[in-house]
Amino acid sequence: MFEVLVFVYENYWRGDACPEPEQLGRKLSAHGFEAEEIREALHWLDGLSLATQGMQIERSVEDPASATVRLGGPPEAALPQSSDSMRVYSQAEQEHLGAECLGFIRFLESSNVLPCGLREIVVERAMAAPGDPVEIDELKIIVLMVHWSTGIEPDALVLDELCESREGRTAH
Structure with a gap:
């Protein structure tokens, strides 16, 4: 499934540039992906579309790379996240994500790359x-x-962290 997602990411510059699921499925099949992988990826992308539906993104004029994310509803209904608030993960989340992924999510949050709505x-x-x-x-x-x-x-440094494999990296 993840190979299909990488292909979609690399070939469609934004989510709204991606074709409808049926057409995308045909294109993926033509590129040699297996039917089960395509089905899983399309189902996952459908869930992503539902999750981001109604999302309000406010970009900063001073820093276009930063954004405030609101998950639907009027802006006055959303309470801002306090800088000293903490996300508590359920047992199922801890088991499914594992310590390494949870630590990486925390790293992205502390680097202001992943606002709480996107998290x-x-x-x-x-x-x-x-x-x-x-x-x-x-x-x-x-x-x-x-x-x-x-x-x-x-930004470029974040993309580098997200795209480059850890194998072959030299620690400084």
């Missing part, structure tokens, strides 16, 4: 992904797909 979508989509626990490289694809779906392009 919740990443967690929800990761919970819908196969694997126990989800691999870190798969989580990175999920984060990329959430950004792709919302039209928020991460």
Whole structure:
């Protein structure tokens, strides 16, 4: 499934540029992906579309890369997240995501790359992904797909962290 998602990410510059599921399925099949992989990926993308539906994204004029995300409803109904608030993960989330993925999500949050609204979508989509626990490289694809779906392009350093494999890296 993740190979299909990477193909979609690389070939369609934004979520709204992606063709309808039937046409996308035909294109994926023509590129040699197996029917089961395509079915899983299309189902996962449908869930992503539902999760981001009604999302309000407010971009900062000073920093176009940063964004505030509201998950539907009027802006006055949403309470801002306090800087000292903490996300508590359920037992199922902890088991499915694993310590490495949870640590990476926290890293992205603390780097202001993953606002709380997007974090919740990443967690929800990761919970819908196969694997126990989800691999870190798969989580990175999920984060990329959430950004792709919302039209928020991460900055170059974040893209490098999300796209480059840890194998062959030299620690400084």
